[in-house]
Amino acid sequence: LxxxxxxxxxxxxxxxxxxxxxxxxxxxxxxxxxxxxxxxxxxxxxxxxxxxxxxxxxxxxxxxxxxxxxxxxxxxxxxxxxxxxxxxxxxxxxxxxxxxxxxxxxxxxxxxxxxxxxxxxxxxxxxxxxxxxxxxxxxxxxxxxxxxxxxxxxxxxxxxxxxxxxxxxxxxxxxxxxxxxxxxxxxxxxxxxxxxxxxxxxxxxxxxxxxxxxxxxxxxxxxxxxxxxxxxxxxxxxxxxxxxxxxxxGNRAWPEDGVLSVHALRAGWPGGKVTEPLSVDLPRGARVAVVGESGSGKTTALMTMAGLLPPIAGTVRVGV
The missing domain is CATH 1.20.1560.10 (ABC transporter type 1, transmembrane domain)
Structure with missing residues (x-):
């Protein structure tokens, strides 16, 4: 017992x-x-x-x-x-x-x-x-x-x-x-x-x-x-x-009418390959396709936009 x-x-x-x-x-x-x-x-x-x-x-x-x-x-x-x-x-x-x-x-x-x-x-x-x-x-x-x-x-x-x-x-x-x-x-x-x-x-x-x-x-x-x-x-x-x-x-909580603003974002793992600059504004509920060759950094960029990785350069903000 x-x-x-x-x-x-x-x-x-x-x-x-x-x-x-x-x-x-x-x-x-x-x-x-x-x-x-x-x-x-x-x-x-x-x-x-x-x-x-x-x-x-x-x-x-x-x-x-x-x-x-x-x-x-x-x-x-x-x-x-x-x-x-x-x-x-x-x-x-x-x-x-x-x-x-x-x-x-x-x-x-x-x-x-x-x-x-x-x-x-x-x-x-x-x-x-x-x-x-x-x-x-x-x-x-x-x-x-x-x-x-x-x-x-x-x-x-x-x-x-x-x-x-x-x-x-x-x-x-x-x-x-x-x-x-x-x-x-x-x-x-x-x-x-x-x-x-x-x-x-x-x-x-x-x-x-x-x-x-x-x-x-x-x-x-x-x-x-x-x-x-x-x-x-x-x-x-x-x-x-x-x-x-x-x-x-910096809370990532998404406001009701929030917009994900990405400006000149360059993403990558420390010491690894860095993506090309990316700028985009995504309102809540928007659907965007990210395309590219294997290894070009699609997943890394998405992880950075989601807050799972720190950006190498540029900014990621959530605002109204």
């Missing part, structure tokens, strides 16, 4: 987030407002939204469960041995606080160093895929592929640099478990020989620390999920904020 509920919440939240992003971008000027190339924009609306969806399943629920288990385990041991409870509390703090902090630090290092490289990889890969024919004709396809490979290698290198704090985080929990179990065992042996401790109490004293760490063992990955979600949300909000600003500055 817990898995079904949390995954349902995460998937519904991810869907709602993507819908809102698309609506905000459509309300303004997606390409110009975001100020991003298509590869980076795809990354922010894809992997970044997925990172936000992971928060419920991989972070919030595990953190809540580990807190409840930790307090319950320490509270039970207090009735058997105060020193054993103190050792368990310190060990749980190492596993539940120090290890997640190291994991979060490693995730921040990896994200900070690799985010730009990942964006370059997305841009280079999309460029090579979308314009492979033109790049091959111009003799630049190998260069575009090499740029993508180089960016991917930079992402891998950034991940490797973050491996050191991640390794310490991975080692913290096993070490904490060992210290806690050995401490409880030594205390239990001492108490068993000098007090009327029952075999059941002895078993609880030694075995309870093992089960207590089942909750904190997954906290490092929860900290990583939270860190990635925080960075992803910042990137997503940057897109939405710029889209909102563009929407406020």
């Amino acid at each position: 817990e898995r079904l509920t949390t995954h349902d919440v995460a998937l519904r939240g991810t869907t709602a987030a993507r819908s809102r992003i698309y609506q905000q971008l459509a309300a303004g000027d997606p390409a110009a407002a975001a100020g991003l190339r298509r590869g980076d924009l795809l990354s922010r609306t894809g992997a970044d939204v997925d990172a936000l969806g992971d928060v419920v399943v991989k972070a919030l629920i595990p953190i809540a469960v580990s807190i409840v288990l930790a307090f319950a385990a320490v509270g039970i041991l207090l009735f058997i041995s105060v020193p054993a409870a103190l050792i368990l509390a310190v060990a749980l703090a190492v596993s539940g606080i120090a290890a997640p902090w190291l994991s979060a630090r490693a995730a921040r290092l990896a994200e900070a160093d690799s985010s730009a490289a990942a964006a370059r990889f997305s841009e280079s890969a999309v460029t090579a895929l979308d314009h492979s024919a033109e790049l091959r004709v111009s003799g630049r396809l190998d260069q575009a592929v090499s740029e993508a490979v180089s960016a991917e290698n930079d992402v891998v290198d950034a991940t490797d640099r973050a491996a050191v704090p991640s390794a310490f985080a991975a080692a913290a929990t096993p070490l904490a478990i060992g210290v806690s179990v050995l401490g409880a065992l030594l205390i239990g042996i001492t108490l068993y020989g000098t007090t009327d401790m029952s075999p059941m109490s002895m078993g609880i004293l030694v075995l309870l620390p093992l089960s207590a760490f089942e909750g904190t063992a997954i906290l490092p990955s929860a900290a990583v999920a939270l860190t990635k979600a925080r960075l992803a949300s910042a990137r997503i909000m940057a897109v939405l904020d710029r889209a909102d600003a563009e929407h406020v500055e």
